[in-house]
Amino acid sequence: MDTYKAINDILVHLFNEIWELEEKAIITEEYKDITNNDMHIIEAIGLGEGNNMSMIAKKLNITVGSLTTSMNSLVKKKYAERIRSEEDRRVVYIRLTEKGIKAYHHHEEFHKKMTDAVVEALDQEEVPVLVKTLNSLAEFFRSYR
Template sequence: MELEEQAIITEEYKDITNNDMHIIEAVGLGGNKMSDIAAKLNITVGSLTTSMNSLVKKGYATRERSEQDRRVVFIHLTLKGRKAYHHHAEFHRKMTDAVLDVLDENEALVLAKALDRLTLFFRQYKS
């Protein structure tokens, strides 16, 4: 996480944290409901609210209340937020390419299977 932060928190994005970048990623380019973002990040809506206050204040995101149900809040990325999203996605693409470029097809399949198992472990893990 520390190395990732050094790579993605560049001069342009020095006003946000690595955690903020992951929230931006969870919001996505199409926007999302606060409850869906919190669930995706496995945090409470209250914790997300604190982070979203900061991202809105810094101009990375906007809030929009649902017309049908005023309790529902949608989050959308601003242009600045979408640029940060793409910056973070590009880092992950380069990281993935760096690994896959040195693997043959069989090794890539083994890696994919191992990562699937690791993902399953983390989803099922209860501390």
């Protein structure tokens, strides 16, 4: 198999496999009430005092309208909460609850294991090459936005 075909096959299959395997790894018995997509929204909300809907939607590259449906579900299931700004009551912040923070760390652990598996397979001098390669791939995808 030539190099081009090998790289193409890896890339095409890798994205689907990551999405599928991530879902199996993170949607455990404890988190069976949410989806893989919900986990990525939890990740985008992040830890701390919270973000507004526009900031979260921008991180996910989706519309606020699309995010609203998922957010309603996460609030209902007690993974996130809405908090009105004291300064401007029109502004609503989204913050993870204790349950949401636990889910955030669960998802983060999967990503850590995935990253560690890749880095541990490389020699020290190979890591910068991988970072350069992945940055090039990320730039390619950003050019399609």
